[in-house]
Amino acid sequence: xxxxxxxxxxxxxxxxxxxxxxxxxxxxxxxxxxxxxxxxxxxxxxxxxxxxxxxxxxxxxxxxxxxxxxxxxxxxxxxxxxxxxxxxxxxxxxxxxxxxxxxxxxxxxxxxxxxxxxxxxxxxxxxxxxxxxxxxxxxxxxxxxxxxxxxxxxxxxxxxxxxxxxxxxxxxxxxxxxxxxxxxxxxxxxxxxxxxxxxxxxxxxxxxxxxxxxxxxxxxxxxxxxxxxxxxxxxxxxxxxxxxxxxxxxxxxxxxxxxxxxxxxxxxxxxxxxxxxxxxxxxxxxxxxxxxxxxxxxxxxxxxxxxxxxxxxxxxxxxxxxxxxxxxxxxxxxxxxxxxxxxx
Amino acid sequence: xxxxxxxxxxxxxxxxxxxxxxxxxxxxxxxxxxxxxxxxxxxxxxxxxxxxxxxxxxxxxxxxxxxxxxxxxxxxxxxxxxxxxxxxxxxxxxxxxxxxxxxxxxxxxxxxxxxxxxxxxxxxxxxxxxxxxxxxxxxxxxxxxxxxxxxxxxxxxxxxxxxxxxxxxxxxxxxxxxxxxxxxxxxxxxxxxxxxxxxxxxxxxxxxxxxxxxxxxxxxxxxxxxxxxxxxxxxxxxxxxxxxxxxxxxxxxxxxxxxxxxxxxxxxxxxxxxxxxxxxxxxxxxxxxxxxxxxxxxxxxxxxxxxxxxxxxxxxxxxxxxxxxxxxxxxxxxxxxxxxxxxx
Numbered sequence: 001x002x003x004x005x006x007x008x009x010x011x012x013x014x015x016x017x018x019x020x021x022x023x024x025x026x027x028x029x030x031x032x033x034x035x036x037x038x039x040x041x042x043x044x045x046x047x048x049x050x051x052x053x054x055x056x057x058x059x060x061x062x063x064x065x066x067x068x069x070x071x072x073x074x075x076x077x078x079x080x081x082x083x084x085x086x087x088x089x090x091x092x093x094x095x096x097x098x099x100x101x102x103x104x105x106x107x108x109x110x111x112x113x114x115x116x117x118x119x120x121x122x123x124x125x126x127x128x129x130x131x132x133x134x135x136x137x138x139x140x141x142x143x144x145x146x147x148x149x150x151x152x153x154x155x156x157x158x159x160x161x162x163x164x165x166x167x168x169x170x171x172x173x174x175x176x177x178x179x180x181x182x183x184x185x186x187x188x189x190x191x192x193x194x195x196x197x198x199x200x201x202x203x204x205x206x207x208x209x210x211x212x213x214x215x216x217x218x219x220x221x222x223x224x225x226x227x228x229x230x231x232x233x234x235x236x237x238x239x240x241x242x243x244x245x246x247x248x249x250x251x252x253x254x255x256x257x258x259x260x261x262x263x264x265x266x267x268x269x270x271x272x273x274x275x276x277x278x279x280x281x282x283x284x285x286x287x288x289x290x291x292x293x294x295x296x297x298x299x300x301x302x303x304x305x306x307x308x309x310x311x312x313x314x315x316x317x318x319x320x321x322x323x324x325x326x327x328x329x330x331x332x333x334x335x336x337x338x339x340x341x342x343x344x
Numbered sequence: 345x346x347x348x349x350x351x352x353x354x355x356x357x358x359x360x361x362x363x364x365x366x367x368x369x370x371x372x373x374x375x376x377x378x379x380x381x382x383x384x385x386x387x388x389x390x391x392x393x394x395x396x397x398x399x400x401x402x403x404x405x406x407x408x409x410x411x412x413x414x415x416x417x418x419x420x421x422x423x424x425x426x427x428x429x430x431x432x433x434x435x436x437x438x439x440x441x442x443x444x445x446x447x448x449x450x451x452x453x454x455x456x457x458x459x460x461x462x463x464x465x466x467x468x469x470x471x472x473x474x475x476x477x478x479x480x481x482x483x484x485x486x487x488x489x490x491x492x493x494x495x496x497x498x499x500x501x502x503x504x505x506x507x508x509x510x511x512x513x514x515x516x517x518x519x520x521x522x523x524x525x526x527x528x529x530x531x532x533x534x535x536x537x538x539x540x541x542x543x544x545x546x547x548x549x550x551x552x553x554x555x556x557x558x559x560x561x562x563x564x565x566x567x568x569x570x571x572x573x574x575x576x577x578x579x580x581x582x583x584x585x586x587x588x589x590x591x592x593x594x595x596x597x598x599x600x601x602x603x604x605x606x607x608x609x610x611x612x613x614x615x616x617x618x619x620x621x622x623x624x625x626x627x628x629x630x631x632x633x634x635x636x637x638x639x640x641x642x643x644x645x646x647x648x649x650x651x652x653x654x655x656x657x658x659x660x661x662x663x664x665x666x667x668x669x670x671x672x673x674x675x676x677x678x679x680x681x682x683x684x685x686x687x688x
Contacts, residue, residue, distance in 0.1 A: 006392050018430035019650075025421075025511070025513075025651060025652060026513055026651075027510070027511040027512050027651070027652070028511050028514050028652075031511065037348075044498060078356075098431055098437070110489040134643050144686040146686060154652075154653050154654075155653070155656055156504070156509070157658075158633045159507055159508040160500070160504065160508055160509075162684050163500075163503055163507035163508065163684055164500035164503040164504055164507065164674075165500070165505075166370050166371070166674060166677045166678070166681070166684065167369070167371040167372050167670070167673055167677045168670070169370055169371050170443055186603065193501075198423070203384070203634065214468065237502065249662075268474075274669070279656070288632075288638070291659060292637055295637070297465055301662075302437075306372070307369060307370075308362075308369060308371065308498075308666060308669075308670040308673065309498050309499070309500075309667055309670045310498075310660070310661070310662060310663055310667045310670075311660075311661040311662060312499055312500075312658065312659065312660055313657075313659035313660075313661060314656065314657070314658060315635060315656065315657035315658075315659065316654070316655075316656055316657075317647075317654070317656070317657060318654060320654065320657060322654065323650060323654045325652075326511070326512070326652040326653045326654075327651065329511055330508075330510060330511060333511045334510070334686050335512045335686065337510070338509055339683045339684075339686070340484055340506050340510065340683075341683055342488040342490060342678050342679065342683070
């Protein structure tokens, strides 16, 4: 299986590290992937139809922050690579560009699927702004469009729905899916000011230099739209998601919640309303005996309410980069290995 | 798809009610199941190769606690029905018989699989005492052996492992899987005596008339062995599981735990030890910020620790009979409908 990697940030590099050190992961013994291209926005690109040596690619980026000295260095951009290289699966791991509504990533995936290739997206933009088109295109051309790492890191959100909830109607989804706001809420509870909490989050890498997209709920809105579209068959864009900004949550509200035995959490919700699928993010008072109250650090949680199975909750505890990389690897496994049929 | 039901207790009847009222469950529209036999230990049996009318079977049992007045009444025993009726899938829902180490249920399933038919088990005994043989027999004869309802009601424990954790090595499993002891621990925390707590549990149907199998950890030990054998490839019997009895947990221990900010929970554990798979159930002090501390009522929880994905937790909240029945229905769906391939 020949893979083209678009993007070589934290997730792309961790996927490459794991693939380069396959013997450390016994469950990946049968995963046969050869990376024939890696493109980036600022580090240059690599291409080699015989397969790139991932250890040397990683070493090159570590040493020089660029691929330019590598023997497989290439002038290809991501769109060019998606259009021209001979890969079986395109792995979209570029950063989400909110102003363009994920256009770059959507274009890359559309190109791959149009060519009848498979596409994996660790980028949630294509699920929020292009899901229906891309899913239909994949079906029409016979490729797979998988995206396990796009929401909740590598936790098997989409595989759970695909394989483990058959026969159910999902009625409602609730989740805590944005680590930045969750971390900051924890700091606010301990009496830290919003400014200091943001600085703390930035210091440990939980918040970006410009935290506005997290604070104002844009990151969560993109995830809500992704879940609504994939799991409930909606056609929701992040712009249509009702958002509440963390900036409006003052110490008084946190204190009042605590006095009622609750904690404030920013909760993502997807639900059916008047025959359509709607989504919102809002600050909710969560009682301390609800597992949503316990989500801390970079952890996340998702509750699915269904007609037959009832309520199940999936919690991801202390995820790290390997967890997110696993989302991409599980999609690669889904594509390269046969479906796990019940008679095997 | 022709199904033979062995057992018509709470779960069997709920499955039948749902199948008889298909229009209430939109996700089951494509589930094409005709029940051609129902056998029980004390209610008699029904058989009709053209399909039993489930509504009338349910009405008959409700009115007379027996099938004898039904037009499809039959003298068949479960072993005879398993051996002679022409079904596609045998659904084993008889009560677990601990003294015989699940022999009756294992025999029924062995008969079906030997005939090249599929088998579904809501009974955990066959996973604890016969898994390896039955799994190998299913593979050899081309049938499926599914058992989603056997542990944690209908929560997708086995489907999660089969479909959503590919590539991972499961290193450890922890769970709260016995509602009786969990309910009683909750009552003990509130100062109720053990005797009164047991009586309360019996009054609401959480404990059986003879609660010894729950209190002494046998129910949990059977579940631990089932998880060890299916999810970790072990070959563990319930007798080999280290057990701690709830009867040894006095009010002092509960109070001491609370003073340390913890609650006592009976935790099932499966882990690797000296190259083999081991299991135990023990009373553990759980800090209040661990979701295990929150499991109440008939809820249950499972934490899987893996090498790639890290730690994920599956929680089932407020399950009812429909939840357990869904475990059986999801297995019927797996057998009757094609696998959910990634390119569909």
